[in-house]
Amino acid sequence: MEQAFVILRHREIPDIQQLGTYIKDGGYEAWKRAVKEMTADQVIDVVKASGLRGRGGAGFPAGVKWSFVPKNVFPKYVVVNGDESEPGTFKDREIIEQNPHQLVEGVALCAYAIQAEIAYIYLRGEFKAPARILQAAIDEAYQAGLLGKNIQGSNYSLNIYLHLGAGAYICGEETALLESLEGKLGQPRLRPPFPANVGLYAKPTVINNVETLANVPPIVRKGAEWYRSFGTEKSPGTKIFCLSGMVKRPGNYEVPLGKIKIRDLIFGEEFGQGLLAEGRTVKGVLPAGASAPVLPESALDTLLDYESVAAAGSMLGSASFIIMDNTVDMVWAATKMVHFFKHESCGKCTPCREGTYWMLNLLEKIDHGHGEQRDVIMLGNVAQQMLGGKCFCLLGDFSTSPVISTLKHFRNEYDAKVQLTPDGGVGTHGAHG
Amino acid sequence: MMTSLKSGNILETAAQPTTRLSESALREIDGLIKKYATKRSAIMPVLYIAQAEYGYLTHEAIDEVARILELDPTEVLSIAGFYTLYFTHPVGRYVVQICNDLPCALRGAEKFVTEVRQELGIAPNETTPDGMFTLEAVPCIAACDNAPCMQVNLEYYEKLTLEKAREIFAQLRQAVKG
Numbered sequence: 278m279e280q281a282f283v284i285l286r287h288r289e290i291p292d293i294q295q296l297g298t299y300i301k302d303g304g305y306e307a308w309k310r311a312v313k314e315m316t317a318d319q320v321i322d323v324v325k326a327s328g329l330r331g332r333g334g335a336g337f338p339a340g341v342k343w344s345f346v347p348k349n350v351f352p353k354y355v356v357v358n359g360d361e362s363e364p365g366t367f368k369d370r371e372i373i374e375q376n377p378h379q380l381v382e383g384v385a386l387c388a389y390a391i392q393a394e395i396a397y398i399y400l401r402g403e404f405k406a407p408a409r410i411l412q413a414a415i416d417e418a419y420q421a422g423l424l425g426k427n428i429q430g431s432n433y434s435l436n437i438y439l440h441l442g443a444g445a446y447i448c449g450e451e452t453a454l455l456e457s458l459e460g461k462l463g464q465p466r467l468r469p470p471f472p473a474n475v476g477l478y479a480k481p482t483v484i485n486n487v488e489t490l491a492n493v494p495p496i497v498r499k500g501a502e503w504y505r506s507f508g509t510e511k512s513p514g515t516k517i518f519c520l521s522g523m524v525k526r527p528g529n530y531e532v533p534l535g536k537i538k539i540r541d542l543i544f545g546e547e548f549g550q551g552l553l554a555e556g557r558t559v560k561g562v563l564p565a566g567a568s569a570p571v572l573p574e575s576a577l578d579t580l581l582d583y584e585s586v587a588a589a590g591s592m593l594g595s596a597s598f599i600i601m602d603n604t605v606d607m608v609w610a611a612t613k614m615v616h617f618f619k620h621e622s623c624g625k626c627t628p629c630r631e632g633t634y635w636m637l638n639l640l641e642k643i644d645h646g647h648g649e650q651r652d653v654i655m656l657g658n659v660a661q662q663m664l665g666g667k668c669f670c671l672l673g674d675f676s677t678s679p680v681i682s683t684l685k686h687f688r689n690e691y692d693a694k695v696q697l698t699p700d701g702g703v704g705t706h707g708a709h710g
Numbered sequence: 711m712m713t714s715l716k717s718g719n720i721l722e723t724a725a726q727p728t729t730r731l732s733e734s735a736l737r738e739i740d741g742l743i744k745k746y747a748t749k750r751s752a753i754m755p756v757l758y759i760a761q762a763e764y765g766y767l768t769h770e771a772i773d774e775v776a777r778i779l780e781l782d783p784t785e786v787l788s789i790a791g792f793y794t795l796y797f798t799h800p801v802g803r804y805v806v807q808i809c810n811d812l813p814c815a816l817r818g819a820e821k822f823v824t825e826v827r828q829e830l831g832i833a834p835n836e837t838t839p840d841g842m843f844t845l846e847a848v849p850c851i852a853a854c855d856n857a858p859c860m861q862v863n864l865e866y867y868e869k870l871t872l873e874k875a876r877e878i879f880a881q882l883r884q885a886v887k888g
């Protein structure tokens with residue numbers, strides 16, 4: 278048994294969506310204790326000590342982020358990032374649908390910790406059905422006196438509101454999300470200032486991912502030391518791995534960080550149970566959806582934690598593992614991913630808007646068999662030129678990783694699709710397309 | 711995702727502003743506005759309500775939302791154009807959004823899209839002549855473990871086959887008739 282259910286509690290307790298069942302399992306104990314007996318700083322300290330890192334992508338320590346919020350400015354806000362739009366990511370949806378009260382309790386604890394009296398949960402627009410479930414849980418919590426005015430006889434009040442997006446990947450970027458919540462175009466803001474100081478309505482704001490906050494109730498209830506009994510020193514706790522693509526058993530698997538390898542996730546009996554089609558081998562693994570470099574088969578023994586995946590040349594990010602077998606055409610795969618980024622580029626800055634356009638243009642030309650060797654070189658150049666802080670937000674950088682990483686590991690597949698020229702394509706750099 | 715403001719007529723002030731939103735919609739909007747620090751913040755939920763009542767975001771719908779939220783109609787239109795789930799042109803009664811992003815495509819989604827195209831007799835971004843279905847191929851909808859998958863008016867349908875899709879379409883047609 279490698280899995281450990283700190284968050285996916287419904288795997289052990291099927292009807293934990295219901296308030297009664299959730300409470301029987303110790304739910305809202307931490308919340309009641311916090312509002313009655315703990316100071317806000319004590320909550321921050323436990324979460325800091327647990328070493329919990331943000332699960333939305335960047336892996337920033339949650340407690341540290343909360344401690345940046347100024348104490349003397351009001352109002353403050355908590356904003357929950359439930360935009361979950363990275364291709365291959367479907368963990369937040371399972372938390373919301375199956376264990377909604379743990380999220381609600383986590384949001385409440387975060388709000389109390391920074392003394393915010395309003396929290397918004399921003400869900401992607403496609404989560405209309407999950408939103409119904411979450412709203413029902415929130416309503417139950419109000420009725421039980423766990424939310425609203427003077428909670429549990431304390432002088433602390435909290436309202437939690439749901440807000441649905443409307444189909445825009447960029448709104449997962451935290452500052453674009455804030456713009457969207459303010460009723461503006463979902464385009465990123467310049468940082469600094471960071472949301473902890475100048476966030477929603479220019480007030481101090483903490484933004485955390487759904488999975489991050491779902492970790493908080495068990496941490497506050499059972500303590501930082503208990504949480505650290507899972508995972509590694511630098512990557513404590515469990516993480517939900519979204520496994521998709523060409524495996525027998527795709528799905529969410531919750532495992533302590535640093536405990537198993539990519540190979541185990543794909544082939545383990547408890548996990549993916551191997552490749553979908555017999556007699557094939559793994560060609561490529563995307564560890565963080567379309568946004569992080571593809572890893573080749575030689576990386577299968579990489580341990581699943583933030584440091585190890587980074588050392589292998591990629592990123593753990595949202596831990597959305599997309600598995601591709603040896604029949605996959607990597608030029609096609611790169612084209613699909615860049616198509617996604619071009620579609621989702623918000624258009625605010627030129628390098629990303631134009632860069633994704635040109636990368637897609639060249640990729641389609643190559644993929645359709647109309648390319649030349651110089652197009653492959655040009656493709657790599659366009660991607661390289663977008664890097665180095667030129668793009669306004671990380672989406673621009675992300676969009677280059679399918680190109681750069683497939684060129685690195687699978688260059689032969691590009692060459693096989695294009696006409697070879699005697700000069701190897703290096704002599705001709707004219708604009709074309 | 712950006713929209714251009716080609717249409718001139720919504721910029722002109724109508725002599726008789728149309729008010730088409732129902733009483734209950736207006737009440738709901740009043741409640742929504744209270745959740746936010748600014749009226750503008752309510753624009754996304756309000757656009758959803760207007761879209762449901764008008765069928766799509768017509769010029770009148772945009773105008774009415776703008777009046778309610780005290781915004782310029784061009785601003786409202788630019789928001790509607792930025793997000794893919796708002797429709798500023800007529801769509802079918804059911805908007806069928808099939809995921810054909812990479813993880814699903816690795817599990818047969820592209821073939822499934824082709825089959826549904828043939829079944830409905832339309833290409834992506836087209837609407838059936840009876841106005842029943844609009845087909846779209848969309849990026850990941852967070853159901854990759856259950857590919858092929860789709861949403862119809864944002865409700866999930868997962869682990870699909872052509873057979874199952876046919877049944878779903880038949881049921882939806884029936885629901886409209888019944």
Ligand SMILES: Cc1cc2nc3c(=O)[nH]c(=O)nc-3n(C[C@H](O)[C@H](O)[C@H](O)COP(=O)(O)O)c2cc1C
Pocket residue numbers: 330331332333334335336337339358359360361362363446447448449450451452484485486487489490670671672
């Ligand atoms: C293009 C882009 C898309 C993102 N999408 C998401 C998302 O869907 N969900 C999410 O939680 N974080 C997403 N992030 C990360 C957020 O900006 C932010 O780091 C995160 O919400 C912070 O929460 P955490 O510290 O709990 O991870 C995205 C970032 C970028 C640059």
Ligand code: SF4
Pocket residue numbers: 447464465621622623624625626627629630668669670671672673674
């Ligand atoms: S990098 Fe892309 S998504 Fe980010 S601000 Fe620029 S255009 Fe928008």
Ligand code: FES
Pocket residue numbers: 364365366809810811812813814815849850851852853854855857859
């Ligand atoms: S790729 Fe289709 S739902 Fe995620």
